[in-house]
Structures are given as structure tokens and as C-alpha cells.
Amino acid sequence: MNRRDFIKTSLGAMAFMASGLTLAPKRASAATVDITLIAEGAQKTMVDENTLYVWQFTDPNGKGPGVLPSGMVLLEGDTVNLTIQNNLDRPINFTVEGTSIQTPNINPGDSYLLTFTAPAAGSYVYCDTANGFIGKAMGLAGPMVVMPADGSSTLYQGGPAFDRQYTIFLQDYDDRLNAAIANGGTYNIDDYLPNYYTVNGLSYPDTKSDGDTLIAMNVGENVAIRLMNGGTIIYPMHFHGYHVNVISRNRTPVTDVIDKDTINVGVGECVDVILPVIQAGAYPLHTHYVPGVTANGVYVNPYGGGLIVMLAS
């Protein structure tokens, strides 16, 4: 009985070229970086073809992982000249959570130049906080990855090394809120319960065909995965096939519960893990808040619609 033998996937048995974070070229020393982000409204087509009115930070000169309209990769000590242009209909700010990097409120139509020094190596979420809960709920957030000053492929200088790294930026939407904001209506955020979920702006199965979001790896490698919560709910991320080493939570080293298959990524948290690739195969990484793997309650394709990322080696 070898039923198992015929279950192959096109993802299996294939060696992957070194890839990894594709946001920006790797540098060996700190530099001055000019970045512009435009806060704006956009129509986002979801995996089930529904369209949501969302807010986003758009980088006119680049993009983030997946289909995120922005994302930053910096080197510790970089001098960043950041221009924020507010094209929304209400004041916003730009905040890097867990740091003192923040603009004052920027009025509609205004722009603001913020100069800051890239903080310690690690994973950060930037977002608007001027609109409270609604900023992230509407999508006004993005990933900021700071690499160590020595240019090494480590999570921080002297920290664990990796062969490749991926950014998994998690967001959620409640289409009733998006509709209320689009139509100038009101919405009680206590009722917020999302029905769309994205990784790097994508939902499964589109997560499989995106080079930044399909976690392609080879047996024997150590793969850094940055689990970044840019949304408004908890994300208990479960790895099939592997336990991972939890390295840091909000840039603070984790020493107490370190060897895990399910990792809670709380609201506003970034959890950096290293996955030792101990076996080959195609395995999902998904939220165990299982409603989060659907799109508006439905599986498309037919298995999925939300926060499922495939690991392939």
C-alpha cells in the first residue's frame, strides 16, 4: 500500500537558490536614506474579488514584501530622511511602534519631514496612531526591518545567523468598517470582528505564487521568519512540519519559552524566529484563530482564503 507515494507536490524535491528579503539591496555600512510615504485611500481587491476601501502608506519609489505598497529595510545607524505626505481626509501621524520615532499629527494635504536614526536591529511595525484603532484596522501600517550594523546575515549583531529571511506582515479587515469609512458612516469599533486577513497584503492561494511570501528553503538551512502583527487581533501562528526557535519578541530576546510550533503574535508584536529545516516537504504556516484562514467565511481554491503561507523545501 503506497498511497503516500503518489502524493507529491510540484513544490517538493526542488532546491531553492538563495533568496530572501527582497525589499532592498544589502549594504555593509550605514548611509543616508531618503524615503517618501504617501498616506492615501485605495481600492483593494480581495482574494474573493470583493473590493474594500483601505488606507495605506504608499512608497512612490518602491514597495514592500508581497503587494504591500511600502516597507523599509534599513541598516542600524542609517540616517533616514522620511517625508510623509497626507492625502487622506483627516489628520494622521507616522509612528514606529516601540520607539520614540513619531511625527506630530499631519493635516490633510500637508507633508512632514522626519529625520531619524535607524534603531537597533530587529523587526518593527510602523503605523498611524492619530486615528486610534481605526488606523491599523484600515490598513495604515507597514513593516520596517533593521539589519545589524556589521552587514551580517544575523537577526542582530552576535545573534543567530540565517541562510535566508522572510517577512510575514499580518493584517485584518472588517468590511463593515471599510464601508463605513468609505461612505462617511459611523462604526462602533467594539463590534470589530474581521472577515478578511492578509499576509504581505495577500491571501491564500496568492501567498503561494508570491516570491516574498512563499517560504522557499532547503533542508539543512536556518530560515529567519519575522512574524509581524500589523493588524488589530492576535495571530497564533502554527507551523506544520517544524518546531522553531523563538529568538525575540519586540526586539527583546526570548529565553523562557523558546522551542515552539505555535507562536502567539499579539497585537502590536513582532516575533522573530529561526526555523531549522529538518525535513523536506510542503507544509502550511497558518493562524490557529482558524476563521483567519478564510475570506469572508469561505474557502476559495477550495482550501483557504486568508492567513496561510506555504513552506516548501
Next chain:
Amino acid sequence: MGRRNNGGGTTTTSGVRTFAFEGPDIVTVRARMDGSINLSDGTSVRTWYFGSGFNGDRQWGGPVIEVTEGNIAEITLFSGMPHTIHLHGLDVDQANDGVPSTSGYVGRPMGNFGRVDGYTSLGTSYTYTFKAPHAGTYQYHCHVDTVLHYEMSMFGTIIVRPASGSLTTIWDGGPSFDKEYVWQLGTVDPSWHTQRVSGAGTVRYNPKYFLINGVDGSNLFNDSTVAISAPAGQTVLIRLNQTSYQPAVVKMGGLSFDVVASDGRPLPQPLTKTSLYISPGERYDILLTMPASGTYYATVDYYDIKGRNVIGTAVTTITVL
């Protein structure tokens, strides 16, 4: 197909366990879609579950399955309808991972049911085979139309016993215990229990009942698998298996306890706590030393998914004998 036991003959509560179990190592379960549980307010809801095939199955969650570290385990699932067993945390090979798209499913293709169109049917039975890894607490669950099947209670607990065969230590060389509980957390949104397939009826999840081991409310006080009782000074192991969709905080009525393992791996150092946050899919093993006397109220607070407010609490007793 692997060997299998007959009709639940191995199911017993023995030793220091407070629960029935199947095994060791060779287990057969059947996917059942005709279960029901009675909630404390008199409401009855339909459940789907993994039955061990004898009368007296608890119809919420499958049996506790025990396997022995280092042994080859064989769990055979019989099902006519599409279902699978995902061996959550056991890091098995792809063929035994129980995900329909990558590992196939058990059962006949059933149209829209199960949302497995285009995936491989393994037939009406399949033996999931794996080498039991590190001793500890694991989960198993169906991965077909997971959002619905999981909430309908197609899940259970797997205990990997240490290679030595000890039934009173969590892992060889690890801490020992005098009595053992499995607390499987879960909630019920009754409106989901009338669905056959995910869709318009499963867009949002609003649980109304807050359970441990399939019971809620006042029933938690007299369920022998939940309510903790042991003599003063004894060490009680509670294996916490988070199979709800809500973040939860577990407290032992103000008593401190030691967290010794999570997700089937010992912690580098035990953590002494009076409250423990546990997210969906996680497992934690905690040790409680029974105090000198008295009765305490242990609680599981279930939170909304923003992690802000308690939306329901399961309360049971800790009684010093």
C-alpha cells in the same frame, strides 16, 4: 493498513490518569457527525468528533491518544465523509500531515461538502504513521474545512509518554506527578452547529458557551476530568490543550503553579506563575502542588480576539482531599 484495536478495548482510566485514553501506539478512530452535547442551560448542540467506536464516547473532542516516545505510532481513521487527522506539533512527514491539499483526505468526494474538490481521496480509511518524537502534549484535529470541523469538535489530545514507559514523569529525567488531568479548552457558537459547510453561516464567530473538556457552567464542578482534587502536598499535572478560537488566561484560584513544558518541549527553566496566557493551538504542561487545605476556584478566562475583554469564563474547583 495498520493493525488496529477492537472496539475500544484499550480504553481505561488507570494509574494516576483522570481521563479515558486510547493506545498505546495503535489506535483506531471513526469520524462521527451524529454527536451532541448538552450545555448547562439545557441547550443541546450537534457535534462532530473522532469516536473510538464504543458506547460512552464523550461526543465533544476525540479520545486522548497515548503513544510512546521513539515508537512507531499508527492512528487509523475510518470515514466515509471527507475528514483528516492533522498531527499538530508532531512534525510528521508530509504524507501524514493531514492537510487535504498536500496530503490528501480520508472519505469519498462529497461535492461541496468539506471543500476538498480536486484533492486526493485516500479511500475510506487511512493509517497515519509517525515516529513519536519528544515526550509531551500534542493536539490532533481534522484539517478538512477546518474553520467549521474544528469548531464542531473534531480535535483531541495526544500524549507522548517518555521512552522509559513511566506514567508519572512528563519526560525521562523530568518532573514527576501524582495525578494527571487533561484540560482541553473550547467554546461553542450555537449558530455554527447547524452548518454543514463553511460559508455565509461562518463569516464571524461569536461564542456563547465556554468549556473545558466539553462541559460548561455548573457542570464543570462535578466533571471528574475537570475538577481537581488531590491530597495536600501532592503534585498535580494539568496538560492544557488550547482548542478554542479565543486567547485564554488560566488561573489556579490564586495558587502559584510551575509551567514546565510547552508544545511538547521542556522549558529551559520552570516558570512559577499564578496566571498563564495560552493562545489557540498552544499546549502548556503545568504542575500544581496541592495546598494544606481548602477549596479554590480555578478559572479559564476566554478573551475576545483583540485580547481586550473577557467574553466568558469556565470555573471549576480545586479541592484538597
